[in-house]
Structure formats: structure tokens, C-alpha cells
Amino acid sequence: MIGEYVTFQLDKCTGCAHCVKACPTRAIRIRGHKAVHHPDLCIGCGECLRVCPEGVIQSNVESRFPLDKDKTNAAIISPALYSQFPDTMPCDVLRAVKKMGFDHVVDLSFHLEMFQFAVERFIAQNRETRQAPFPLISPICPVVIRLIALKHPTLLDNILPIRRPAVMIADDVRKKLQSIHNITGSEIEIFHITPCPSKALSQEMVLKDEIGSVDRTIGINAVYPEICKHVENIREKELDIYDTDPFANIPNARGPMWSKSGGEINPLRDEGLLAVSGLREVRNCLEKIEMGVFDEMNYIELRVCPQGCLGGPLTAVDRHMAKQTVQKLVRTFGVNRRLPPYKLQRLYDRGWFFANIRPSDFTDYYPDQRRALTIDQMQEIENLVSLLPGVDCGVCGAPDCRTFAEDVVRGRAKRSDCFRLREIDNNKEGNT
Amino acid sequence: MAALKKSFQLKSRDFIHAGEASISVQNMLKQIGIESALIRRVAICAYEGEMNAVMHGENGSFRIEVNTDKIILDISDEGPGIEDIAKAMEKGFSTASEEYREMGFGAGMGLPNMETHSDRLDIESEKGQGTRVVMRFSLSPGSRENKTGQSA
Numbered sequence: 001m002i003g004e005y006v007t008f009q010l011d012k013c014t015g016c017a018h019c020v021k022a023c024p025t026r027a028i029r030i031r032g033h034k035a036v037h038h039p040d041l042c043i044g045c046g047e048c049l050r051v052c053p054e055g056v057i058q059s060n061v062e063s064r065f066p067l068d069k070d071k072t073n074a075a076i077i078s079p080a081l082y083s084q085f086p087d088t089m090p091c092d093v094l095r096a097v098k099k100m101g102f103d104h105v106v107d108l109s110f111h112l113e114m115f116q117f118a119v120e121r122f123i124a125q126n127r128e129t130r131q132a133p134f135p136l137i138s139p140i141c142p143v144v145i146r147l148i149a150l151k152h153p154t155l156l157d158n159i160l161p162i163r164r165p166a167v168m169i170a171d172d173v174r175k176k177l178q179s180i181h182n183i184t185g186s187e188i189e190i191f192h193i194t195p196c197p198s199k200a201l202s203q204e205m206v207l208k209d210e211i212g213s214v215d216r217t218i219g220i221n222a223v224y225p226e227i228c229k230h231v232e233n234i235r236e237k238e239l240d241i242y243d244t245d246p247f248a249n250i251p252n253a254r255g256p257m258w259s260k261s262g263g264e265i266n267p268l269r270d271e272g273l274l275a276v277s278g279l280r281e282v283r284n285c286l287e288k289i290e291m292g293v294f295d296e297m298n299y300i301e302l303r304v305c306p307q308g309c310l311g312g313p314l315t316a317v318d319r320h321m322a323k324q325t326v327q328k329l330v331r332t333f334g335v336n337r338r339l340p341p342y343k344l345q346r347l348y349d350r351g352w353f354f355a356n357i358r359p360s361d362f363t364d365y366y367p368d369q370r371r372a373l374t375i376d377q378m379q380e381i382e383n384l385v386s387l388l389p390g391v392d393c394g395v396c397g398a399p400d401c402r403t404f405a406e407d408v409v410r411g412r413a414k415r416s417d418c419f420r421l422r423e424i425d426n427n428k429e430g431n432t
Numbered sequence: 433m434a435a436l437k438k439s440f441q442l443k444s445r446d447f448i449h450a451g452e453a454s455i456s457v458q459n460m461l462k463q464i465g466i467e468s469a470l471i472r473r474v475a476i477c478a479y480e481g482e483m484n485a486v487m488h489g490e491n492g493s494f495r496i497e498v499n500t501d502k503i504i505l506d507i508s509d510e511g512p513g514i515e516d517i518a519k520a521m522e523k524g525f526s527t528a529s530e531e532y533r534e535m536g537f538g539a540g541m542g543l544p545n546m547e548t549h550s551d552r553l554d555i556e557s558e559k560g561q562g563t564r565v566v567m568r569f570s571l572s573p574g575s576r577e578n579k580t581g582q583s584a
């Protein structure tokens with residue numbers, strides 16, 4: 001289902017409306033002193049989680065993870081996890097996750113390098129011919145993709161049609177595990193340990209060919225305490241994962257860097273690159289892309305979380321600390337290229353990197369897109385807005401006066417919900 | 433006949449708010465279900481026009497009118513005016529100051545872009561008398577994507 005990224009436990013809700021104001025797509029209202037969430041407008045950004053003072057709103061990413069011992073369990077590690085442990089080597093973080101009981105731990109750094117190779121190739125091949133619309137938009141942040149589908153459908157074609165690294169790797173891992181252990185796909189459970197609340201639904205993650213690639217998602221904050229415990233106990237290389245695990249690549253700093261805003265584009269050899277992070281900035285940037293301001297740019301990395309993925313709502317440590325840790329890792333390990341370009345080129349030529357489904361197939365993903373207003377209704381909204389107080393007090397239960405006017409015209413709110421309109425309407429009645 | 437009108441005041445050299453009128457127009461057109469490609473064209477024209485009025489003009493005003501068959505953008509200011517309109521229409525011609533060029537403007541593509549993306553562009557201007565730019569976009573029956581009127 002669309003938009004079921006969060007759950008509201010309404011018994012604790014006080015109707016304070018913090019979430020109503022924070023929601024970038026205006027998907028929340030207060031009705032009868034309780035929050036009402038409209039999942040068909042939700043992009044899973046997690047802003048409401050961040051601001052709720054009562055803890056009413058929960059991410060649907062799992063926080064408990066009893067492993068099914070009858071299955072082969074593999075954990076794909078979001079690069080942001082490394083940023084959570086300031087004094088621990090990335091390889092020890094992998095060891096610690098393995099100690100939690102996973103049969104395999106999967107590091108993404110080679111796949112990040114592959115993705116970045118594909119970005120460079122795609123730009124080089126299409127820049128002169130302009131067969132793809134420029135600037136290209138990074139497909140990495142799932143919230144950005146949904147924000148585009150909901151608010152900026154004209155930009156769907158600008159999304160780079162390359163599979164995201166986590167998807168490439170999930171498919172790889174499943175295939176490899178099947179042949180190594182001689183088991184079927186259903187005997188494998190692939191987890192994704194992530195800072196991102198919008199990955200709650202692996203089925204609807206971003207592009208539809210991601211269906212089935214990841215079975216379960218767990219928030220970093222849920223596993224953090226246990227990883228901390230194991231990390232302390234790793235004194236020597238008592239557990240050499242590199243002998244037993246084909247996916248525990250020796251991480252360099254490419255992964256940690258990736259989780260920081262700019263880390264996706266920094267290793268690219270290209271001039272026309274931009275990185276933007278933070279919801280407000282991203283929205284601003286999308287509006288400007290639509291108005292042609294960035295037409296000269298080649299590729300734009302957009303991440304809705306402040307400072308990038310390491311600022312995700314499901315992280316455990318402060319994002320500025322995490323950023324500092326990343327910088328330290330980059331200085332220590334660097335982001336050297338480790339894969340032979342000719343092999344990557346061969347994969348690229350075979351179409352291996354490309355997503356099967358174009359983002360433009362998401363045009364009608366959000367039903368609200370189909371509910372257009374008439375010109376008369378739009379004028380009615382404008383007229384109503386001119387009567388409203390304009391201070392966005394939120395007492396009516398909508399985030400701002402304009403949204404309230406839209407709700408009234410769409411029949412989702414009553415005029416009398418606004419104190420000013422109530423006054424005006426009462427006076428009219430009194431006069432007649 | 434149904435018509436939707438909205439106007440905005442533009443403040444000279446106010447780069448904090450410059451572009452907001454265009455964004456608000458863009459959002460409005462999306463809500464009434466105008467076809468994406470057309471919104472993109474209107475948005476580009478609106479932004480170029482708005483930025484011109486903010487950069488060069490005084491007391492700018494920005495008006496949009498949406499009828500069932502056309503969209504009209506009418507942007508005017510009381511600025512220095514355009515001395516030679518034919519020259520201003522040439523690609524790459526710009527009178528933008530060094531300061532504006534440093535901000536990324538002044539590529540001399542503003543008016544040519546507006547001409548390319550609108551169905552009709554009219555410029556009234558005289559030196560010292562300000563500038564008025566009117567852009568028209570025709571709405572064919574198909575350009576509302578069969579989405580009209582289905583309020584939920």
C-alpha cells in the first residue's frame with residue numbers, strides 16, 4: 001500500500017499539531033483533537049517522527065528482529081551504519097553485526113563504486129545527444145522519488161534510470177546464496193539495516209523492480225545497542241569474516257562517505273554536479289529544476305535528510321558527530337577505485353545497471369494527482385484565502401490557511417472550522 | 433466564462449523572494465491539472481520574466497490569467513526599459529551587470545527562452561519607460577489531461 005510508512009498510536013496523541021505543520025506534503029490534519037494521517041499523500045520522509053513530542057508516531061521499519069533460524073539470514077548494511085561508531089573500524093562493525101546472528105553480512109562499497117561508474121557512463125553517453133533530460137536526478141533517496149511523483153511529475157523523466165546499489169546487491173546476494181548453499185530463494189531472508197523510515201515497505205521501496213529484493217528492513221537505532229556491545233568485545237580478529245563470507249568486502253571510506261551529503265557525487269569525474277540535502281533545500285531545488293535554473297548541470301544528488309543519510313530519523317548518534325566520523329574515515333582509508341573499468345563497462349553495455357521500469361511509470365502513483373480542481377474551484381480557493389486570517393494558526397486542524405481553503409473547496413473541511421469564517425458567516429446570518 | 437486571475441507585486445532587487453510568484457503559479461497550474469509539459473514551459477517563462485523584472489525593474493507586477501482556452505502571463509515594471517528590442521531578442525545579448533553575471537544570470541538567454549517556450553510573446557518597452565512582457569500559451573482541449581472536475 002502507498003504511504004504506510006508510519007503508524008499513529010492515537011491514545012497518546014494530544015492534538016498538538018506539530019506533525020501537521022512539519023509534513024511537507026500536508027498529509028496530516030487534526031480532527032477531534034487527534035491527528036488524522038492521509039497515507040495517500042505520505043512520502044515517508046519521517047519529519048513527523050522527528051517532531052512528535054509524545055512519541056505517538058512510529059516508523060513501520062521493524063525495531064525487533066527475531067531471526068528465523070531455519071533460514072539463511074543476510075544483512076545488507078547501509079553505509080550510514082559505519083558513521084555511528086567513531087572509534088571502530090568499518091570491518092569491525094561488520095564483525096559485530098555478524099555476531100548478532102546473521103549468517104552473512106553484506107557491505108555495499110563495491111556496488112557503490114559500480115553505481116558511480118554507471119552514473120559517469122550515462123552522463124557521458126547522453127550529454128551530447130541530449131537523449132535523456134538534463135539535469136539528471138539521483139535515484140538514491142526514495143523520499144525524493146516520491147516527492148517528485150507527488151509534487152513534480154514533470155521531473156520524473158529526469159530521474160537516472162540506474163538501479164540503486166542496495167537493489168543490485170540484494171539480487172546478487174540472493175542468487176549467490178542459492179548456489180552456495182544449494183537452497184531456494186524462499187529459504188533466504190535478506191535484511192536491510194537502514195537509517196531510513198521510508199524503507200518500511202520493501203515492496204514499494206522506490207522503483208517497482210525492487211519488489212522482493214529485500215525481505216525485511218530494520219532501523220539502525222534498533223540494532224545500535226547490541227552492535228555496541230559486540231563491538232567492545234572484538235579485541236582481536238577472533239572471527240575472520242573474510243574467510244567465511246563472500247559479501248563482507250573490506251570496506252574503504254566510499255561507503256561512509258556515501259552516507260554524507262555530497263558523498264555520492266564527490267568521487268565522480270565530472271564538472272556539472274550538485275549535492276543538496278535537507279527537506280526544505282531539496283524542495284526548493286526541485287522547484288528550481290522545474291523552472292530551468294539548473295539546465296546546465298549534469299547530475300544532482302538530492303537527499304531529504306539534513307547532512308544526508310547519516311541524518312536519517314532512524315540513526316542513533318548525533319548527525320554532526322556522525323559526519324565527523326565519516327571525515328576521519330575518509331582521511332584514513334580514502335575512496336580509491338578498486339574495480340577494473342573494463343569489466344564494469346562490459347556490464348554497462350549488457351544493460352545490467354539499468355532499471356526495468358522507468359520512473360515515469362510512477363505518474364499515477366499518487367491518486368491525488370488525478371483529482372484536479374476546476375478553474376472555478378481554484379478561483380474559489382483564492383477568494384477564500386483572501387478572507388482567511390493568513391496567520392496559519394492551525395486551530396482549524398490544517399497546517400495553513402491555503403490548505404484549509406483547499407480542504408473546504410474539496411469538501412474535506414467545514415467553513416465553520418475557521419474562527420474568522422465562523423465570525424463572518426455569523427454576522428451575515430445576524431444581518432439577514 | 434471561467435477565468436482564474438492572480439497577481440503578485442515584485443520588489444526590485446529582492447533576491448530572497450524572487451521566484452516565489454513563479455513557484456506559486458506552477459503549483460496552481462498543477463492543481464488544476466494542466467499537462468506537465470505545458471507547466472514546465474509556463475514555469476520557465478514565468479521565472480525568466482520574474483527575474484528580469486526583479487533584477488532590472490522597479491515596482492514590478494506579475495499577473496497570471498487562466499482561461500479555458502489559454503494562459504496569459506503579464507509581467508511589467510517601471511525600470512530602464514529596453515533600448516533595442518530586436519537586439520535584446522538575440523541569443524547571448526545581455527545588459528546584466530558584472531554582479532549579476534557572478535550570480536549566474538546574464539547569459540543572454542532570458543528573452544530567447546521566453547520566445548521559445550511561449551506560444552506568443554509581446555514586448556512593449558521604451559527607454560526609461562519600463563517594460564511590459566506578455567506571454568500567451570494556448571490550452572488545447574487535451575492539455576488538461578482528462579482530469580478536470582473529479583474532486584474526491
